[in-house]
Amino acid sequence: DVKVTQSSRYLVKRTGEKVFLECVQDMDHENMFWYRQDPGLGLRLIYFSYDVKMKEKGDIPEGYSVSREKKERFSLILESASTNQTSMYLCASSFRPGQGRYEQYFGPGTRLTVT
């Protein structure tokens, strides 16, 4: 079974703090993704990576950065947390397109609250 794990289920941070969210997958997937999910807005893509040290901006990258130093690990960084970044953060991974299977596998999510 594919397993995607996230470093924390719940996190409470103060405005202005630097926040690290980590994601690890064990399926040797090339692609990894970070989404945020808010009521009424659905899933929105923040960043994705298709290879080690490679990254692409998604639909809402402002205020976030990412790091992918190893294939299995993808980190999301909030440089200076703000209250409007309070949300559920979801990591996902998938094979590269063209390999016949492109469905995404999601982690359990991190509920981040910024006060």
Added chain:
Amino acid sequence: EDQVTQSPEALRLQEGESSSLNCSYTVSGLRGLFWYRQDPGKGPEFLFTLYSAGEEKEKERLKATLTKKESFLHITAPKPEDSATYLCAVQAPDDKIIFGKGTRLHILP
């Protein structure tokens, strides 16, 4: 603009009352359509991938079908444990994944 629209937004059914959820899309050159189940406070769980019109996939009480403009997730004789939000996503020709906002399904015992 590529879009994915799911309907209804919410659906309440009695246990055993079969129904269908709809996912319509405007993507040209669809490369794949995905269904996920999401329980409250958890990440989405992959259910099915459909690649071409006419294709069907089944899993327990769920059956997904695909046409050139939409997909249906049919739920036969649902049980309370089928209560969840069901998400649809499409893979566009540029491999971008576009998610719908989901249908919240509640099965009453």
